[in-house]
Amino acid sequence: MADRGAGAGRTGLPASIEAAWGLRERPAKGPKPGLSLDRIVGAAVAIAAEEGLPAVSMGRVAKALGVSTMSLYRYVAAKDELYVLMQEAALGPPPPAPRDADWREALTAWARAQREVLLSHLWALRIPVSGPPATPNMVAWWEQGLVALETTGLDDGAKISVILLVSGFVRSEATMMAELDTAVRAGGTPEEFMARHQNTLARLADPDRYPSVARLLGSGVMTQPDEPGYEFAFGLERILDGVAVLIEGRRADGEG
The missing domain is CATH 1.10.10.60 (Homeodomain-like)
Incomplete structure (x- = not known):
């Protein structure tokens, strides 16, 4: 044995x-x-x-x-x-990278593909991260992410940091969305869930002590339905905005 x-x-x-x-x-x-x-x-x-x-x-x-x-x-x-x-x-292996894509398009496709896999296998989110990628498919995903950054001019250390940042966001957002979806399903429709949450906050959050929360509740934004995947797209775009600033900064340093 x-x-x-x-x-x-x-x-x-x-x-x-x-x-x-x-x-x-x-x-x-x-x-x-x-x-x-x-x-x-x-x-x-x-x-x-x-x-x-x-x-x-x-x-x-x-x-x-x-x-x-x-x-x-x-x-x-x-x-x-x-x-x-x-x-x-x-x-599984990563899907083929989009052809003729710039670094941002390629990394966006890479992140979205990862998220799709995780949301299709929610149990995998419960497996603790025990180290860097070391199995064939994981290495293939890592390779594709690094290839997406090849034209950026970033050094290898910065590329790895970007990959870890993006993949960490994907995993965190997928986990949060999965847990939120479980909570919503236990209590009716998303609209009913958010309405109950807003009513609870409105009763408990004193406007004098939590004025910003009170203004948020009064705006009605919390009960407005978002497009599917909106929060993921918003977060990923902001992260890539930061990566773009990093790339431009490194290029400027190299030209100086």
Whole structure:
């Protein structure tokens, strides 16, 4: 049986990274014909999609596949390793970058594609970030983001910082929107949810103590429906505005 710890494999890499890159040897004798790493990961993803990430366990996956829990450890060393492989499967490779796009258009498409993936696999947002990109699909996404910045003149350190800034915003916004959507669905329509929230604030927020909040409530803006994805687009555009200032500043420094 494989070591249950998340230690290094034969290459010296973490076992989950070995598995993601196909560097781990396949068990010589499987416990059941047809059992494979792909089937295990697929079953885990299906459970997470239906019941949420907390429902995923080695025992639960084994039950879904009709095998013993111990048999899974011949393919997956631990649940944390399984999480890495699930995330890799859900992420998939990035879609082709838009042709003839400038850095801003390319990075916008990259960010939107990431958000679409995350909103399609909300359970993946519950997997903690454990390090820099190290699995094939994650590296492919990272590569595409860096390629989008190739014409900017930024040095490699600045490019990495931009990628981390944009991807961090995407993950944060997707998490917030998913949690807000859950809250809204539990209490009716978005309009009803916001109306209740505004009424609650209007009752509790003393205008003398919170004058700015009172003015906001009085404006009616909180109950006006936004276009789908408006907040994401607004936030991403402001971030890219800042990146544009950085690019121009570095170019000016280089010309000076």
